[in-house]
Each structure stands twice: as structure tokens, then as C-alpha cells.
Amino acid sequence: MVNLHNLYRGLALEFHPERLKQPNAKEVFTIICEAYDVLGDPFRRAIFDQYGEEGLKAGVPTKDAFIHPYHYHGDPLLTYREFFGTDSPYADLLDYLKNPPAIYETAENKAVKEKKPPIKHPLVLTLHEIYFGGVKKMKIHRLTFVDEKQTRTEITEKILSIPIKPGMRPGTEIVFFEEGDQHPAYEPADVIFITEDKEHETFVREGNDLIMLVDVTLEEALLGTIVTVNTLDHRTIRIPITDVIDNNYEKIVEGEGMPILEKYPEKGDLKIQFKICFPNYLPKASREMLAKGFQLAKLGGGCRQHEMINKLVLADKILRVGPEERFPPI
Template sequence: MGKDYYSVLQITRSAKDAEIKQAYRKIALNFHPVKNPGDRHAADRFRESSEAYDVLSNPQRKAIYDQFGEEGLKNGVPLDKTNWSDPYTFCGDPHKIFHEFFGGDNPFADFYKHAELDKSENFGGLAGRGRKKQDPPIERDLMLSLEEVFHGCIKKMKISRRVMNDDGHTSSFKEKILTITVKRGWKPGTRVTFEQEGDQGPNSIPADIVFIVRDKPHPIFRREASNLVYVQKIPLASALTGTTIHVPTLDGRILDIPITDIVKPGFTRSIPGEGMPLVEDTNTKGDLIIEFDIEFPKYLNSDSKDFIKKALIPNAYKKEDKPKKQNVQMKSSDFED
């Protein structure tokens, strides 16, 4: 069961924006690590309340969460026939949410006048004023089909981020479209970075947003480096006697491949230049590797089994033995009249 952000902030689902802010303020101040040094429970409550506020204070995230729960929020949901919402990932830094909520001022200054906190940049203290620290990168998966990587394409990624208003103290959420030009042959793990496109804060540098290329599962092929692997089912009879198979390609062609060798378990056939384009030279491609899945018959009658034995096991049936000569001992009396 998913997280209940409303329970975390101890509010009802009908709570308005002001109530959400008030609830977060109370919990964040009560459970802040400065007031609860070494208290693991307080640290967990502080972090949970930060994530809950980050979701419920954003109208779009809140709407998705209210309808689809945590799973829909973090996995994305269909907005229309072609577009999905961006999966939500908490920034992982509750101090960042706290810092932005209080506008960079230290709410504990009146209580900890002699503490080192006043010198910390985490809350805009004396030593921290004017200094900005960049938030850690926000990483998101960029799911691409093999066709998109094979041909190259343009991907439009919609993000929702917090931006500072003109007064320099308050913020609001705005949507933005990031354009990614997918180059042919991009490999899984390729990183595309958009600098400082994360949430803005009064005393922090926005995080970079990093999209990481991942392969979508393909119904026919799988990618291994620059090669494509295709699995061909083949009946046992064809595996033994030969056949011609018809193999599709990512660009819509059909290759007719004659198989004249005996196909044994582990046998493969490699077709050069029919794999994925190389990033460094898109005119050069990897190989198409054909793996074989031999289909054995489910049943054989006795005549079929005898026929196969005669064909595959020459010595299975020996020639019929000739009648043996009898060794008869004759007596001399046998020849007398």
C-alpha cells in the first residue's frame, strides 16, 4: 500500500493550501534535527513531512496523487492518448524543502543564538548569506524503443518545477518542455544533462536534470552492445535437414537466410551489418545474431521412431543371423550296410 501523505502531515484530504503549509511548518519545526540531535525517529518524520509537503503543495502532483496514489505519482499516468505525466522523484534532501519554505531565514535563530547554526549556510545564517549551493542532480529514465534509437528521433519531455517569483521570496510551479535530440545508436546508460533546470530556491542553485537512456523491451529483438539478437523457432526436422528462414529487420526489410548446417543447441548465425548503428559512425552497424529455438515433436508413433532410428542410428538393427551349422559326430557303424 502506498504512502498516505495526508496522514504524514496529520491533515484531511479536504485540507486547503494554507492548512497544508501550516501542518508542514509545525511538523518540520518540531522534528528538525537541530532540535532533535541523534533522534532517528525525528529525522525520519522530518524527511517524510518534507516529501509529503513537496507533493501536496504542488497542484499537479497533488491531483495525480489524489486520483492514482503514490504508485501513479511515481510511475507516471496517461494524460491523454499519447502523453504520460512525468514520474515524480523526491529530491532526497529535506533540508532543501525546509530551506525554500522559510525563504532562507533561520527560524531557530531566536532559540539558538549561540549555536553554530547561525554560521551555517543551510538556513541562510551569517556565514551562509550570499553563498549558494547547487542541489544534487535529479535523474530520470529516458525510455526509448529500439526503432527510436535505430533511426534517431526528437523527444519532448514535460517537467514541472518550482520557480521564484519576481519578489524573490515566494515561488510557484511552472511547466516547461525539454527537447532531447536522440542520436542514432545511443547506448543504454547515455546521459543527457539539462543544467540548472531543477527547482529554484532563494539561496540555492537549481539542480541539473539528467535523463538516462534505457531500452524499452522489444517484442522481437534484444540489444547486446551494437548487435541485435533475434530468436528463430525451427522444427527439429528443419534443424536436421536444412531450411530457409525469414528474418525481419528494424527498418522493415525481410532477410531470407538459407540454413544448410545442422542446427545444434547453442548454434547461432551472424549477419554482418544488420545490427544497431554505431554512435561514432552511424553508417557502420553491428551484427544481427540469430539464435535458434529447436521445436521438438510432442509425439512420435512407433513407425516414426523406427524410421528415425534407421536413419540416425545405422547399427540399431543388425542383419539377421544365419542358421548355425550343427556339429554331428558320425560313427563307423553308420556307414555299414
């Protein structure tokens, strides 16, 4: 994941008009600074992510208030100055003079400490942890200095507290700067945890939605059923299915998915998909009744065959009820 501040630093220095003597350098520099002015502010970035540039610059009506249009102040050097603390196109060199890199000495010479490549670890999270958020503790072992001259190291243990935001997506990188091994000749590496979703027994995560696969019998597929869902927040909900279920049927339950990271506490949807289990055997009477239903449906144009079958099944059930159990005539 690209760090926004590092990206802006590099592009702003590269396209500074006094540093890059090109005809369109100022225009590109202005675009870079305006983009950082938007993306560097969490509120503006949230509006841009949801409504795009048009919504950001035109304003957005909401149920509570009207979000006023965004207008860039038009001074890219102001944005540059607020970030670097100077108008100089050589801010990187000034920073180098103020904060020179660490030096280590050997018996033969002096050298600049190079930083070790980042150390990446997978961070497997359950859907329950992602749903509620919180803090996850991870233990690491690393070499640390044990003397004042910083020449000797020993293995030590450290507990890192990793913040988990509700709705955090897989592939998110959580960086702990310079938490790697300490060494006289190197700067410690960054430790990066990369999130992964742990497999769940019921749900599969797809963006902000949860997918649930349910097995139903042919009878349930034709006549309807009720699906019981045990949610991640420990509720039990019952979803009536009254439509005929086919291989492409999907029941969407709004607001029962995962938290949306940028819009918390809003949630995605629960999408229930179905696998129809056909019977291994059908009695002759059942075959004849189904055959009759399909034949009548074809005679009627071949459309909505399931309605005809439903009526036949219902009529068959009524005929099976004894006379003494039937309702009296109206």
C-alpha cells in the first residue's frame, strides 16, 4: 500500500516549477498539490471516495445537512509550504542537512547506516474480529542493543498492539516503524502486518457483503422455506423464502453484512445463495403429478410452470384431507 505522504513528497519535489524547467511543470504541480489537499484530509477523502470529484466540488445533500462544495484555494506553494515548511524546491536536501542519516564507524572507515527491507507477517483475522474491531496483540522476537555503545545485541520479546478497525479489508498493511532487529551497521527494518480473512464455517466475505450458501430440498425450492441465520453479532434472524428457488436465485438481506470501513456503522448486505438437493427417488404417483403439471404448463404457453405445480401440489394436499377435517362450506 502506497503511503500518501511519501507519494506527495516525491512528486512535489520532482515537479516543483523551480526544479523542473518544463512548460507544463506548474500545471502538473498544481494538480499534485490539489490532490494532496483533498486526499490528505480524511473528511474530503471520504466524500471523494463516495461521490467522486463531481460530488466533492458540487456539494452533497444528506439527510442531516448539506455538505458544502470544496474549492481549492489555488495556491500550490501554500500546500507545499505547509507540508515541507519551506518554499525551496530543494527541501529534500535541506532535510538531509538538518537530519543527517545515522553513521556507524568501523576500524577502517565511516559509513551511512542503510535501512533493512521491511519484515512482513500475515495477520489472520476472524470475521468476528473484523466485525467488531478492537486491538490484537502480537508477540515478536528481535535483536536489541544491550550496551551503551550499541555494539552487542540479544534476542528480546516485545508485544505489539495492532488496532483493528471494524470492516478492515484483507490486504491492509499495518506498519510498525523500525521494530526489526537492531544492528550496529543498519537501521532497524519496519515490521508490517498484512491482514487476511480467516475462513468461516458459514459466511464468505465479498467486499462489504457476506455470502451464505444454504442447502434446500426440491420441495423447499418449489414451495418455499425459512432460512435461519446466526449472525456475527450473536443474533438469530429468520428469513422467509416465498419465491421459487432456481440455480441463479439469490436472497438479499440489506444491512446484515460487514461494517463499511469508511461509513461505519453502516453495513453491507447478506446474500443468501442456494444449492438445490434433488431426491434420489420419486414414487410413481409423484412422477405422474409432476408430469401432469409440466404438461398443463406447456399447454398454457410454457411460462411460470412453477405456479401450476404449486397449485397441483396444493390441490393434492386438500384431497388427502379427510371429509371430517375439512372446513364447513361457507
